[in-house]
Amino acid sequence: MELARHWRLRRQRYTLEGERCPHCGAAIFPPRDVCPTCHQEAREPMTFSGRGRVVAFTTVLQPPDAFTEQAPYVIALVELEEGPRVTAQLTDLGDTQPYVGMPVEMVTRRLRTVSARRGIVLYGYKFRPLLRVDVREAAQAAAHQAAA
Numbered sequence: 001m002e003l004a005r006h007w008r009l010r011r012q013r014y015t016l017e018g019e020r021c022p023h024c025g026a027a028i029f030p031p032r033d034v035c036p037t038c039h040q041e042a043r044e045p046m047t048f049s050g051r052g053r054v055v056a057f058t059t060v061l062q063p064p065d066a067f068t069e070q071a072p073y074v075i076a077l078v079e080l081e082e083g084p085r086v087t088a089q090l091t092d093l094g095d096t097q098p099y100v101g102m103p104v105e106m107v108t109r110r111l112r113t114v115s116a117r118r119g120i121v122l123y124g125y126k127f128r129p130l131l132r133v134d135v136r137e138a139a140q141a142a143a144h145q146a147a148a
């Protein structure tokens with residue numbers, strides 16, 4: 001029952017919901033109900049910001065069958081602001097070359113078609129180059145220009 005599994009994972013995939021350990025405060029993603037740091041029960045839901053940085057990446061030229069229509073594509077190890085690392089596809093790169101340290105943010109995108117005949121398409125998270133301007137940096141830049 002593949003659909004049931006996708007349904008169970010929907011919060012994790014669509015909203016980057018993980019867990020916060022009530023014992024040591026560790027941020028946990030993906031959720032696993034046991035803290036990997038202190039090994040105690042951790043079931044407090046925590047929604048991650050979706051922002052992070054690329055730690056490593058590679059271009060996939062020979063994908064598994066379900067992903068052939070998207071190849072070539074970039075898979076990256078992303079360290080989330082809150083600490084955990086996740087592996088996901090980079091998207092919306094345009095002419096931008098990925099690099100280690102690149103700021104990225106989560107977006108929901110089509111992952112693959114589960115059944116074209118039944119019209120079942122699987123969505124989940126990918127990461128794109130960070131678009132949002134840091135408000136404080138923008139204000140400082142504007143103040144700096146005004147003073148010049």
Ligand SMILES: [Zn+2]
Pocket residue numbers: 021022023024025026035036037038039040042
């Ligand atoms: Zn813990």
